[in-house]
Amino acid sequence: xxxxxxxxxxxxxxxxxxxxxxxxxxxxxxxxxxxxxxxxxxxxxxxxxxxxxxxxxxxxxxxxxxxxxxxxxxxxxxxxxxxxxxxxxxxxxxxxxxxxxxxxxxxxxxxxxxxxxxxxxxxxxxxxxxxxxxxxxxxxxxxxxxxxxxxxxxxxxxxxxxxxxxxxxxxxxxxxxxxxxxxxxxxxxxxxxxxxxxxxxxxxxxxxxxxxxxxxxxxxxxxxxxxxxxxxxxxxxxxxxxxxxxxxxxxxxxxxxxxxxxxxxxxxxxxxxxxxxxxxxxxxxxxxxxxxxxxxxxxxxxxxxxxxxxxxxxxxxxxxxxxxxxxxxxxxxxxxxxxxxxxxxxxxxxxxxxxxxxxxxxxxxxxxxxxxxxxxxxxxxxxx
Amino acid sequence: xxxxxxxxxxxxxxxxxxxxxxxxxxxxxxxxxxxxxxxxxxxxxxxxxxxxxxxxxxxxxxxxxxxxxxxxxxxxxxxxxxxxxxxxxxxxxxxxxxxxxxxxxxxxxxxxxxxxxxxxxx
Numbered sequence: 001x002x003x004x005x006x007x008x009x010x011x012x013x014x015x016x017x018x019x020x021x022x023x024x025x026x027x028x029x030x031x032x033x034x035x036x037x038x039x040x041x042x043x044x045x046x047x048x049x050x051x052x053x054x055x056x057x058x059x060x061x062x063x064x065x066x067x068x069x070x071x072x073x074x075x076x077x078x079x080x081x082x083x084x085x086x087x088x089x090x091x092x093x094x095x096x097x098x099x100x101x102x103x104x105x106x107x108x109x110x111x112x113x114x115x116x117x118x119x120x121x122x123x124x125x126x127x128x129x130x131x132x133x134x135x136x137x138x139x140x141x142x143x144x145x146x147x148x149x150x151x152x153x154x155x156x157x158x159x160x161x162x163x164x165x166x167x168x169x170x171x172x173x174x175x176x177x178x179x180x181x182x183x184x185x186x187x188x189x190x191x192x193x194x195x196x197x198x199x200x201x202x203x204x205x206x207x208x209x210x211x212x213x214x215x216x217x218x219x220x221x222x223x224x225x226x227x228x229x230x231x232x233x234x235x236x237x238x239x240x241x242x243x244x245x246x247x248x249x250x251x252x253x254x255x256x257x258x259x260x261x262x263x264x265x266x267x268x269x270x271x272x273x274x275x276x277x278x279x280x281x282x283x284x285x286x287x288x289x290x291x292x293x294x295x296x297x298x299x300x301x302x303x304x305x306x307x308x309x310x311x312x313x314x315x316x317x318x319x320x321x322x323x324x325x326x327x328x329x330x331x332x333x334x335x336x337x338x339x340x341x342x343x344x345x346x347x348x349x350x351x352x353x354x355x356x357x358x359x360x361x362x363x364x365x366x367x368x369x370x371x372x373x374x375x376x377x378x379x380x381x382x383x384x
Numbered sequence: 385x386x387x388x389x390x391x392x393x394x395x396x397x398x399x400x401x402x403x404x405x406x407x408x409x410x411x412x413x414x415x416x417x418x419x420x421x422x423x424x425x426x427x428x429x430x431x432x433x434x435x436x437x438x439x440x441x442x443x444x445x446x447x448x449x450x451x452x453x454x455x456x457x458x459x460x461x462x463x464x465x466x467x468x469x470x471x472x473x474x475x476x477x478x479x480x481x482x483x484x485x486x487x488x489x490x491x492x493x494x495x496x497x498x499x500x501x502x503x504x505x506x
Contacts, residue, residue: 268420
């Protein structure tokens with residue numbers, strides 16, 4: 001096998017990298033990047049900040065589970081396409097304003113799936129399936145809209161190659177169920193079906209002639225996600241890449257395995273022996289991890305279960321900032337990230353927004369420490 | 385209540401200005417060592433969460449077993465019990481040994497922290 005075709009994980013190359021080297025090596029302008037984590041939880045913010053520092057633009061962002069990283073990248077004008085499900089900052093700002101503004105002013109094109117539909121796409125990506133079957137978007141207008149098709153981003157070029165390697169030739173396809181609804185619930189067990197999933201309304205579905213013009217059960221097929229780079233945050237990663245995520249997994253395991261390259265940002269790099277003592281607790285095998293970056297507190301201003309909680313005061317202030325002029329948001333974010341991550345962590349937490357104690361830097365980060373018995377910080381003020 | 389009211393108020397532009405030339409009061413090397421130790425203690429605390437409830441149950445099940453010893457009729461059963469208890473002693477001794485050293489160091493660090501505080505106040 002020629003050296004160039006051997007995957008990085010088999011080259012014996014040390015995967016432990018600096019934050020700047022990992023981003024420089026794997027994140028390129030125009031690439032399809034998939035941030036892990038869910039909402040404010042376990043988001044690889046240190047990697048996201050480094051992308052802003054290196055000013056890597058024209059990004060195609062694909063992700064399930066919240067838009068906090070995408071919000072920063074849109075605010076810094078680094079995004080051109082989004083393929084996602086939900087673009088909110090949870091209760092504090094139900095639609096992330098920089099993302100919304102970028103869509104409204106036409107600088108970003110967005111393709112929208114349901115959370116469940118996108119989740120199935122990540123499962124297809126994980127297992128190498130050509131598509132995943134689902135019923136959930138049938139009957140909704142999500143099936144009617146296809147932004148990427150309108151933009152001419154789907155399908156093949158004249159030479160037979162894909163127009164975009166991370167965009168499928170169709171948003172979804174609808175077929176007649178080859179098993180005639182046999183696998184749906186409620187099932188015809190003798191005495192009935194008492195499982196909790198009774199939502200398929202099988203008899204009503206059988207009467208529908210939608211999509212194919214014929215009566216019968218229909219199934220929507222969605223393509224896998226195939227990102228070029230996935231970035232995740234795990235609490236512990238072994239020195240060869242074995243990854244253990246504690247607390248909510250979110251879409252991380254599927255998104256990491258679906259990607260061409262995965263960068264694991266972690267709170268601590270530990271020996272492989274430490275993690276392999278209980279292998280069933282590990283969530284991603286070493287061969288799927290291409291770069292390991294240790295950044296304790298690198299999930300700030302988000303939350304990392306059992307280690308630290310999110311900084312609600314920061315988010316409250318930020319949602320005032322992101323409603324300012326676009327150029328001001330851009331300027332704010334570029335000032336906010338500073339020149340490197342340790343300077344950022346030593347300076348920015350608690351700075352530029354009011355907190356009860358007024359502490360700044362790493363001292364502020366320790367105010368956000370979670371109680372390991374619960375996973376979060378009880379009593380943390382979260383005023384809306 | 386006052387604090388909460390203040391936190392709900394709209395944030396002023398002045399509040400949102402970044403500090404200029406902020407010099408960290410502590411060295412980064414010190415902070416990195418603090419974080420590293422804190423994370424290791426967290427990893428252990430998290431692992432302990434998993435055994436917190438069964439660990440409390442063990443004395444009760446051992447007491448039941450102790451009472452049962454007098455009802456055992458076959459010596460081979462006693463040999464099984466003996467082996468299980470010996471294994472338990474090995475595991476629980478490991479847990480105690482592993483925890484004792486760290487616990488003693490924590491007391492020492494706490495005393496050193498208090499002494500250093502007094503020095504810095506002088």
